[in-house]
Amino acid sequence: MDRAQKQESIETLxxxxxxxxxxxxTHYLGLTVAEMTDLRLRLRKEGAALKVVKNTLVQKALNxxxxxxxxxxxxxxxxxxYGADPVSAAKVVAQYAKDNDKFKIVGGILGQTTILDEKAVKALATLPSLDQIRGQLIGLLNAPATKVAGVLQAPAGQLARVxxxxxTKDAA
Structure with a gap:
């Protein structure tokens, strides 16, 4: 790898x-190509990716x-x-590490400065994803409106039944 390629790799990182x-x-020592491909596919489904990196280039990228x-x-x-959502990559990697003994989680970096150990990454994996949180928030916001509409409709429905x-009493 020449100097220009190294600089390009550092910029990418x-x-x-x-x-x-x-x-x-993560450490991937002992995984086959098929296992790595399977992990990459699982990550891609969740909007994340896996990249094998040179340690010296990563350290220069982190500066x-x-x-x-x-x-x-x-x-x-x-x-x-890695992925845009902090939880998606952690979930897939934690599940894959649980299923495969050769694959180890070393730690993580949250927001370029916060260092996570293995336990913190596994705890991050248990959190709901960004999409799940958005769904829950929308559900919470819609619930009061639905209840208000139900309360407002109830007296009108009772009046109509009366x-x-x-x-029907007069007709009989």
Whole structure:
């Protein structure tokens, strides 16, 4: 890899760290190509991606913003999982690590400066995704309006039933 390619890789990694909600750092030693492809497909379904990275290039891309704890994550054969939603990559990676003993979660970086350990990444994976939170919020906002409409319609419905009862009583 020549100097220009390294610089291009560093710029790409800077973009990944800037645009991602969270970056999950993993060790993939012992995984087959088929297993890595399966993981990439699972991540892609959730809007996330997996990239095998060179540790020195990542450390240059972070430029010390993650500190020594962040640099310590990038030792050995490292792949990073990332996505715009902080939870999506963590969920898929945590599930895959549970199913496959060769795949290990090392830690993560949240917002370029907050370092997460393995337990924190697994805790992040248990949170609802951004889409789920939006759905819950819309449901909460719609619930009072639905209840108000039901309350307003109830007296009118009762009044209509009373009129109908009088009308059928007079007809009989």
């Amino acid at each position: 800077k973009g990944v760290f800037a645009d991602s909600g969270a970056v999950v750092v 010390g913003s993650a500190g020594e704890a962040g640099d310590a994550l990038f030792v050995g054969p490292v792949a990073i999982a 009129f109908n009862a009088y009308a």
